[in-house]
Structures are given as C-alpha cells and as structure tokens.
Amino acid sequence: MTTTLVTNIGRLVTNDPALDAGPLGLVEQAAFVVEDERVVWVGAATHAPAADHRVDAGGRAVVPGFVDSHSHLLFAGDRTAEFNARMSGQPYAAGGIRTTVAATRAASDADLEANLTRYLTEALRQGTTTFETKSGYGLTTLDEARALRIAAAYTDEVTYLGAHIVSPDYADDPAAYVELVTGEMLDACAPHARWVDVFCEKGAFDGDQARAILTAGKAKGLHPRVHANQLSYGPGVQLAVELDAASADHCTHLTDADVDALASGHTVATLLPGAEFSTRAEWPDARRLLDAGVTVALSTDCNPGSSFTSSVPFCIALAVRDMRMTPDEALWSATAGGAAALRRTDIGRLAPGAYADFAVLDAPSHVHLAYRPGVPLVTEVWRRGVRAV
Numbered sequence: 317m318t319t320t321l322v323t324n325i326g327r328l329v330t331n332d333p334a335l336d337a338g339p340l341g342l343v344e345q346a347a348f349v350v351e352d353e354r355v356v357w358v359g360a361a362t363h364a365p366a367a368d369h370r371v372d373a374g375g376r377a378v379v380p381g382f383v384d385s386h387s388h389l390l391f392a393g394d395r396t397a398e399f400n401a402r403m404s405g406q407p408y409a410a411g412g413i414r415t416t417v418a419a420t421r422a423a424s425d426a427d428l429e430a431n432l433t434r435y436l437t438e439a440l441r442q443g444t445t446t447f448e449t450k451s452g453y454g455l456t457t458l459d460e461a462r463a464l465r466i467a468a469a470y471t472d473e474v475t476y477l478g479a480h481i482v483s484p485d486y487a488d489d490p491a492a493y494v495e496l497v498t499g500e501m502l503d504a505c506a507p508h509a510r511w512v513d514v515f516c517e518k519g520a521f522d523g524d525q526a527r528a529i530l531t532a533g534k535a536k537g538l539h540p541r542v543h544a545n546q547l548s549y550g551p552g553v554q555l556a557v558e559l560d561a562a563s564a565d566h567c568t569h570l571t572d573a574d575v576d577a578l579a580s581g582h583t584v585a586t587l588l589p590g591a592e593f594s595t596r597a598e599w600p601d602a603r604r605l606l607d608a609g610v611t612v613a614l615s616t617d618c619n620p621g622s623s624f625t626s627s628v629p630f631c632i633a634l635a636v637r638d639m640r641m642t643p644d645e646a647l648w649s650a651t652a653g654g655a656a657a658l659r660r661t662d663i664g665r666l667a668p669g670a671y672a673d674f675a676v677l678d679a680p681s682h683v684h685l686a687y688r689p690g691v692p693l694v695t696e697v698w699r700r701g702v703r704a705v
C-alpha cells in the first residue's frame with residue numbers, strides 16, 4: 317500500500333459535513349493523505365502524518381473532482397449550421413436530434429469511441445473525474461446497444477436513452493416505437509446500463525409514454541432519471557419524484573407543485589445551464605429550488621445540439637452569474653450534488669473513505685471559478701489517487 321500526502325493546500329473544499337465547517341467543509345492551510353485510490357486522512361497541514369510520497373500544492377486551492385452527472389457523448393458529427401441559425405434568431409427544437417441520429421448511425425464503432433474519448437479528455441482537463449453518459453442518438457436496437465457497450469468501457473454511469481425522440485423510422489407509429497423501447501431494445505441495452513432515461517417533452521414523449529418506459533426499465537433493474545420540464549411545463553418532474561428517479565434534469569419550467577414535489581422527495585434537480593446558454597432560453601431558477609430545500613446538481617449536458625460544452629467550470633460561472641447561485645452553492649452542486657444525482661457517496665467529496673479524485677486550481681479559492689470565467693484555472697487533476705493531468 318502506498319500513501320501520498322497532498323499538503324500546502326491554501327484552501328481545501330472537502331464537502332464533508334462531519335467537519336462542521338459549512339456545507340463545503342472548508343479547511344484552510346490543509347493537507348490530506350491518499351492510500352492507494354482513496355482518501356484516508358484530512359486536516360491541518362501542521363498535523364499531517366508521514367507518508368511515502370509528498371505532493372506540494374503550492375498554496376493553491378483544491379476541490380473534489382467534478383461529477384458531471386448528465387452528458388450525451390455517444391454521437392457523431394456536429395450541428396454548427398443549427399447553432400448558427402439559432403444565433404440568427406431560429407428557436408431550438410427537439411427535432412434537431414434527428415440530424416445527429418443520422419450521423420451516429422453512419423459512424424463506425426471506432427469513430428464513436430474516438431469521439432467519446434476526445435470529449436472525455438477535454439472534460440478531464442477541466443477537472444471532471446466522474447461522468448455519466450447516455451445513448452439516444454442511435455434509436456435502433458443495434459445502435460443503442462453499441463453506444464452503451466462503448467460507453468461502459470469508460471464509465472459505470474451509463475444511461476439507456478432509447479426514448480430520446482421517436483425514431484424517424486416510426487414517425488407514423490409512435491406507439492410501436494414505445495413498444496420497441498420497452499421490449500427488444502431494452503433487453504439488448506439493459507446489460508450495459510445502470511440507468512434508464514426518457515425525454516419527457518412535447519415533440520418527444522408524453523407523461524404516459526414516459527411512465528411506461530421508466531417502469532419497464534425499472535423492471536429490468538435500471539434506475540430512472542428523467543429529462544424533465546426543459547422546453548415547457550409538463551409532467552416530467554412529478555413523474556420523476558413519483559418513480560423515485562435519482563434526478564430530474566433541466567427543470568427550466570417549474571410550477572410551485574413541481575418545486576414542492578422535488579422538495580418532498582429524494583429526486584435531485586440537475587440544472588444544465590449550458591443548454592440555456594446555447595439555446596438562448598430562459599434560465600432555470602436555482603434560487604427558488606435551493607430556497608425550497610431541493611438538492612441541486614449542476615452538469616454540462618454536453619451534446620452536439622443544445623449544449624456543446626464539456627466544461628463544468630463554465631457551467632459554474634453561468635450558474636453563479638445567471639441562476640442566482642452563490643459560488644459556494646455552485647461548487648457544491650457540481651461535485652457533491654452530481655454525486656447525489658448518481659446516488660453515490662464515494663465521489664464528490666474529499667473525506668476519509670472517498671475516492672481521491674481532485675483538482676488543483678491555480679487560484680486561492682474555488683470562488684475564482686466563477687470570478688474568473690473562461691480562464692483555465694484547473695492545473696492538475698488526480699483520479700483514484702493517480703495524477704491524470
């Protein structure tokens with residue numbers, strides 16, 4: 317067993333409530349000890365125990381690695397033309413997904429994997445040490461299953477999203493597509509996935525269809541998460557809470573009853589400000605959710621249509637500037653909040669027992685992630701106790 321002491325940390329975010337140091341569990345002039353893949357000790361640098369190796373953080377800030385609990389990285393092609401049209405005044409519509417479906421079906425396995433690793437590398441450089449990702453651009457049994465198979469080689473957090481939109485092949489018979497998604501396609505996909513997701517939205521799947529899809533996924537051992545209330549008000553959020561989904565994602569259009577449902581259940585609200593940025597839509601109201609006691613996660617939603625960013629720091633800056641979150645809340649939501657949205661306690665915090673996943677910032681504190689937007693402050697990234705960047 318090898319131990320490493322990370323010391324001379326100016327300000328450390330632990331997210332450890334046991335420290336009684338606010339929601340972020342802040343420790344000044346801090347150090348921690350890593351044994352193999354996990355943290356075994358956290359405290360003041362002056363009290364640090366001896367270790368085999370020593371890493372000097374140079375007085376910089378250290379934060380838990382970001383947990384990006386919502387991305388769509390199994391795709392081919394991009395949608396530059398659609399983005400250009402949007403920035404000239406065209407609205408975003410879910411139908412653009414079809415463009416990516418055609419490109420993804422035409423891509424080889426090697427192309428899909430190369431694309432995935434490209435965006436993963438980008439994300440890692442920006443401090444993401446855990447990511448969830450989904451199928452949803454194949455929409456045939458074979459194409460959905462291969463996307464999940466490829467993803468499963470890179471993460472445990474794999475989501476079956478055969479119900480992204482009704483496949484163009486079934487445009488005249490959506491009911492038959494729901495049957496496929498809950499039958500043969502689910503059978504082929506379930507072995508490669510942990511989660512089942514549905515885009516519950518006008519133009520995608522309505523509440524009854526979403527319920528059927530999530531319930532069928534649950535019966536196959538998949539746990540639900542829902543694309544809910546992104547483009548309009550609808551039943552997605554309340555359905556997510558009713559089915560004890562780990563997360564309701566987007567949450568842009570919420571009634572008071574939706575907020576109450578989230579506050580009374582165990583479903584995390586995952587906010588994805590990259591999508592509002594790239595679609596010029598109104599921002600989700602993080603303040604309203606936080607004030608109601610809802611657990612909020614922040615993620616990228618990285619996908620070629622509505623949010624083509626792999627940068628959690630960028631999303632933190634947007635959330636602080638435009639969604640009424642404090643820098644502390646945004647940092648928590650992008651780390652411990654993401655972990656909660658994946659129902660995990662072994663990531664998103666730097667406390668004894670957790671994985672040693674962390675980022676060193678070229679800044680005196682995590683606040684600079686929002687204070688200095690667009691600046692590459694992440695200078696080192698460690699994953700499972702090993703330096704990755």
Ligand code: NIG
Nearest residue numbers: 413515543591617619621622
């Ligand atoms: O999360 N909302 C549905 N799915 C994606 C958009 C995908 C696309 O436009 O390609 C999202 O925003």
Ligand code: FE
Nearest residue numbers: 386388543617
């Ligand atoms: Fe999404």
